[in-house]
Amino acid sequence: MAMSPEDVAALLQREGSGLSPDAYDETPQPDAARQQRTEALAGILESCQQSLQQGSGQLEAIANNLGDGSRDVAWRLPYGESGILNFFLEILGAQGVGHGVKVHALRIVGNSCADTDENRARVVEGNHLTSVIRQLQDDELIPYAIPVLYNILVDYEPAQKLASQSGLNTQLISLLASPNLPRYAPLVTYFCKILALLITQDGEADVASPITVQVLLTLATGPLGKDDVDEFMALVSTAASYLANETFQSSFITGQQMDVFMTAFYLAHTHFDSEQLEDEDTAKLLKRLRTALLTTLADLSGNDAFVTYYPLNSSVPQSLLAWLQGANPQLQSAACLTLGNIARSDEISLALVQTHQAHRPLINLLSNPAITDAQQLHSMLSFLKNLAIPAQNKPLLGDLLEDTRVPRILTLDTLPQVQFAAVSLTRLLFVNCPPNVRLICAPRNTDPSEQPNEHTSVHDIISLFGRSDAEPTKLEAARSIASICRVLHTTPVLPLLPEWDPSQDGYVFEPKEPLPPSVENGSSDERESRMRGLFYQKHDLSKVLSFLVTQQKWPILRSEAWFVFALMSRSKDGASVVASTLVNAEATDALARAITGQALVTNGDEQTKQIESVASVAGSDTAAITDGLGLEPQQVDPKQQANMARVDRENCLVLCTEIVKNSGSALTSAQLGLLQDLIRQGTDMISQEKAQG
Structure with a gap:
C-alpha cells in the first residue's frame, strides 16, 4: 500500500537520529541501524515511483518531506x-x-x-551531474x-573533473555576467568556490x-565587491587562481584586460584596511590575497607579450609609475617588482630613467632612514639594479651613491637579503663608470670648518665583506672593489681620486681640477700612481x-679578477696591491x-727545496722572457669558456711579469723566485702550444 506524505514524514522522524549535522556521530550507532533505515525507505521509494507513474x-x-x-x-x-537518491537524480533529467x-x-x-563520497560517486558514475548542471538554465x-x-x-x-569536462565554468560565468545576477547575488561566494575547484x-x-577573469574582476571592482570584503576576496582570489595558468595569463594580456586587474589590486591595498577589520580571520585572508595578487602581477608582467601590449606610455605602466610617487609602501613595492620585470631591455630601462624619471621617487625613499621594511627596500633595490645595467643610465643614477642612500643599506646587518641587493646595485653603478667611481671614492660630507673626513663608501664595502657570512654578499662586495680598481687603472685618475694638499699637510677628500702648481711635478703617470697609492694606503683591499681568486664556485669571476690584477700590476701602486693579495697562500x-694547471707543493721540506731552487734565478730578467710573446691583459668572453684556461694563463703571466718589474724590490727572495719560476713554466707552455698550433 502506498505511503502518504504524512506517513513518510512520520517514518523519517521516528527512524532518524533527531540530531543536527554537527552533533551526529555514526560511530556509536548499532551496526544494523543503517541497514534498518535503508530497508525502511523501500516503501517510500515504491510510493514515489507509483506517484510519478500515476501523475x-x-x-x-x-519529495518535500524527504528533503526535510x-x-x-x-x-x-x-x-x-x-x-531514493538515484530516483530523484533521474527526476532532474526527466x-x-x-x-x-x-x-x-x-x-x-x-x-x-x-560530506558523503559514496553518494557523490553515485552521481558521477550514473552520469547524473549534467542533469544537475542543466537546472542552472532555470533562474x-x-x-x-x-x-x-x-x-x-x-x-x-x-x-x-567531470564538472570541468561538462563545461560548468561556462555556465557559471554566463550567469555571473547576466543582468539577472542581482536575483542570486547572495550565492556569488558559492560560484567562486565552485570555480576555484x-x-x-x-x-x-x-x-x-x-x-572568466574579466567577469570576476569586473564584479569585484563594482558595487558588489567594493561593498563587501568577503565578496571582494572571493571574486579576486578566484580570478587569481585562473590567472595562475599560463593559458589564461596570455589571453588576459593579449585581450588587454590588465586595467581591471590593476583596479582590483589597488582596491585590495587601499579600499579595505586589514588592520581595522573586526574579524581576525578575514584580516589574515586579505593579507594572503594581497600576497597572491603580487605573485600574479609578477607572473603577468614577466610574460614576454606584456611589453608589446602595454608599452610605457599606456595605462598600466603609467599607473605603476604613479604608485611610485604615492605613499603606500605595498603599492610602491608592487610597482618596483612589475617595472623591474618590464625593464628587461636596454631600450625600456633607458626610457624609464631618461624619460619617465622612475628612479627619482626611489632616491627619495632610500634617503629616508625610517624606511627599514625588508620587502619595500628589496623591491626598490632590485628594480634599480635593472635600471643600472645600461651604460648610459649609470651616471644618471649616481645620486644613489650618496652616503645617506644606498651606502646606508650596507650597514643594515639585520636585513642580509637587502644588503646583498644593495651591494649588487652598488657594483653595477660603477662598472666601467668613472663618474660613479669618483663618488664612491669621495669622503663623507663634512662641515667645511671641520677636519676632513677620510671615511668613504669604499670602506663600507670592505667592512661589509668582513662582517658578512653570506658568500654571495662577500662575492658582490669583492667584485665591487675589483670594478673600482679596474676603473682606476683604465681611466685618468686626476678627476677620480682626492688629492694631497700640501697647504693642509693632509689627504683632502675634495677633488680639485686641475692639480695645483705646488704638486705639478713629475710625469702624469707618476702623479696618477701617487694618487692611487694614497687611495690604496687608506683602503686595505688585499683580503677582499x-x-x-680563491673562491671555487664561479670560475668566470675568478678569470675576471685575473684580468683586473693584470691591469693593476702595470703600475707600481697597483702591483703593490696585487703582491699583497698574493701573500695569501691560497691566492x-x-x-x-692558473699558469701551470697544478697546485704548489706545500708540505715541509719539498716546499723549501722548491723555493730554494727558484731563488737562484732571482736576478734574471724575466721580463725579457715574456716580451717575445706579446702578452697583454685580456678579458674573458663568457661565451667562449673553452678559452678561459688559456686567457687566465696569459693574464697571470702578465701580472707576474709586471709585479716582478714594478714591485720586485719589495718581495722576499722566495716570493720573487716563485713568481719567476711560474713565469718560466708559463711561457714554456705557451710557446709549446703555439708551436703545436
Whole structure:
C-alpha cells in the first residue's frame, strides 16, 4: 500500500537520529541501524515511483518531506543505498516534471551528497551531474542548484573533473555576467568556490570561458565587491587562481584586460584596511590575497607579450609609475617588482630613467632612514639594479651613491637579503663608470670648518665583506672593489681620486681640477700612481681581492679578477696591491694553478727545496722572457669558456711579469723566485702550444 506524505514524514522522524549535522556521530550507532533505515525507505521509494507513474500530486509532498529528512545525517547513506537518491537524480533529467518536485529533488541530492563520497560517486558514475548542471538554465532553480553542485564537488576530485569536462565554468560565468545576477547575488561566494575547484583540474583552462577573469574582476571592482570584503576576496582570489595558468595569463594580456586587474589590486591595498577589520580571520585572508595578487602581477608582467601590449606610455605602466610617487609602501613595492620585470631591455630601462624619471621617487625613499621594511627596500633595490645595467643610465643614477642612500643599506646587518641587493646595485653603478667611481671614492660630507673626513663608501664595502657570512654578499662586495680598481687603472685618475694638499699637510677628500702648481711635478703617470697609492694606503683591499681568486664556485669571476690584477700590476701602486693579495697562500696556489694547471707543493721540506731552487734565478730578467710573446691583459668572453684556461694563463703571466718589474724590490727572495719560476713554466707552455698550433 502506498505511503502518504504524512506517513513518510512520520517514518523519517521516528527512524532518524533527531540530531543536527554537527552533533551526529555514526560511530556509536548499532551496526544494523543503517541497514534498518535503508530497508525502511523501500516503501517510500515504491510510493514515489507509483506517484510519478500515476501523475498524482503526492510526489511533490513526499519529495518535500524527504528533503526535510535529508538534513538528518543519518539518512544520507540510506538514501543512496535504497535508491531514493538515484530516483530523484533521474527526476532532474526527466521532461515534464513540475518545478516544485525539482526544487525538493535538488534538496535531496544536495543534502545526500554533503560530506558523503559514496553518494557523490553515485552521481558521477550514473552520469547524473549534467542533469544537475542543466537546472542552472532555470533562474528559479539557480539558488538551489548552486549549493547542490558545491556539495557534490567539494573534496571529491572525480566530480570536479567531470564538472570541468561538462563545461560548468561556462555556465557559471554566463550567469555571473547576466543582468539577472542581482536575483542570486547572495550565492556569488558559492560560484567562486565552485570555480576555484574547477581550475584545479587538468584541461580546465582549455574549456573555461575566456572571459572568466574579466567577469570576476569586473564584479569585484563594482558595487558588489567594493561593498563587501568577503565578496571582494572571493571574486579576486578566484580570478587569481585562473590567472595562475599560463593559458589564461596570455589571453588576459593579449585581450588587454590588465586595467581591471590593476583596479582590483589597488582596491585590495587601499579600499579595505586589514588592520581595522573586526574579524581576525578575514584580516589574515586579505593579507594572503594581497600576497597572491603580487605573485600574479609578477607572473603577468614577466610574460614576454606584456611589453608589446602595454608599452610605457599606456595605462598600466603609467599607473605603476604613479604608485611610485604615492605613499603606500605595498603599492610602491608592487610597482618596483612589475617595472623591474618590464625593464628587461636596454631600450625600456633607458626610457624609464631618461624619460619617465622612475628612479627619482626611489632616491627619495632610500634617503629616508625610517624606511627599514625588508620587502619595500628589496623591491626598490632590485628594480634599480635593472635600471643600472645600461651604460648610459649609470651616471644618471649616481645620486644613489650618496652616503645617506644606498651606502646606508650596507650597514643594515639585520636585513642580509637587502644588503646583498644593495651591494649588487652598488657594483653595477660603477662598472666601467668613472663618474660613479669618483663618488664612491669621495669622503663623507663634512662641515667645511671641520677636519676632513677620510671615511668613504669604499670602506663600507670592505667592512661589509668582513662582517658578512653570506658568500654571495662577500662575492658582490669583492667584485665591487675589483670594478673600482679596474676603473682606476683604465681611466685618468686626476678627476677620480682626492688629492694631497700640501697647504693642509693632509689627504683632502675634495677633488680639485686641475692639480695645483705646488704638486705639478713629475710625469702624469707618476702623479696618477701617487694618487692611487694614497687611495690604496687608506683602503686595505688585499683580503677582499684575494677572495675573488680563491673562491671555487664561479670560475668566470675568478678569470675576471685575473684580468683586473693584470691591469693593476702595470703600475707600481697597483702591483703593490696585487703582491699583497698574493701573500695569501691560497691566492698564490690559485695563481700557480692558473699558469701551470697544478697546485704548489706545500708540505715541509719539498716546499723549501722548491723555493730554494727558484731563488737562484732571482736576478734574471724575466721580463725579457715574456716580451717575445706579446702578452697583454685580456678579458674573458663568457661565451667562449673553452678559452678561459688559456686567457687566465696569459693574464697571470702578465701580472707576474709586471709585479716582478714594478714591485720586485719589495718581495722576499722566495716570493720573487716563485713568481719567476711560474713565469718560466708559463711561457714554456705557451710557446709549446703555439708551436703545436
